[in-house]
Amino acid sequence: xxxxxxxxxxxxLILFWQSTRQxxxxxxxxxxxxxxxxxxxxxxxxxxxxxxxxxxxxxDYLVQQNGRIIxxxxxxxxAPQAPYDAHIYQLAAYCLLVEKTYHKRPPYGIIHYQDRxxxxxxxxxxxxxxxxILADMKRDQLKPExxxxxxxxxxxxxCGFRNVCDQSLV
Numbered sequence: 001x002x003x004x005x006x007x008x009x010x011x012x013l014i015l016f017w018q019s020t021r022q023x024x025x026x027x028x029x030x031x032x033x034x035x036x037x038x039x040x041x042x043x044x045x046x047x048x049x050x051x052x053x054x055x056x057x058x059x060d061y062l063v064q065q066n067g068r069i070i071x072x073x074x075x076x077x078x079a080p081q082a083p084y085d086a087h088i089y090q091l092a093a094y095c096l097l098v099e100k101t102y103h104k105r106p107p108y109g110i111i112h113y114q115d116r117x118x119x120x121x122x123x124x125x126x127x128x129x130x131x132x133i134l135a136d137m138k139r140d141q142l143k144p145e146x147x148x149x150x151x152x153x154x155x156x157x158x159c160g161f162r163n164v165c166d167q168s169l170v
Contacts, residue, residue, distance in 0.1 A: 035062035048097035059094040069098050071109040079113035087111050088120055092130040095122040
């Protein structure tokens with residue numbers, strides 16, 4: 001009986017150590033994972049959705065920590081000097097969706113790159129800028145043509161519309 005208890009104790013330690021390593025590798029803060037969009041952790045969750053904004057999103061993780069819900073977005077590449085604006089606004093959209101879905105405003109979100117994490121404060125200024133972008137996007141949906149918004153041929157090369165775009169750079 002003592003051997004079984006010792007075996008179970010050591011097995012629990014090993015599993016705890018392994019889960020801690022996985023959590024750190026994913027850039028997750030301490031707390032309980034309440035949502036995940038990665039297949040490695042079990043079933044996929046439903047997307048977060050706000051009808052008023054017609055906004056849908058699937059953050060990689062939501063971590064509940066001291067009554068707060070923190071969205072975490074995992075990026076596969078190496079970290080830039082500062083997070084890209086597109087990544088910041090993607091994370092801001094998840095913060096907004098968390099607030100609308102769970103009725104709790106996240107104080108910040110995390111962008112996790114391979115070699116670095118960035119905590120991005122979810123300020124009223126960031127929320128306002130996001131809402132302006134969403135309004136611009138909604139307006140652009142009604143236009144028959146929308147001008148390309150960049151001068152980066154690499155972005156065009158990865159775009160799903162490059163074959164039909166008359167402004168493609170590739």
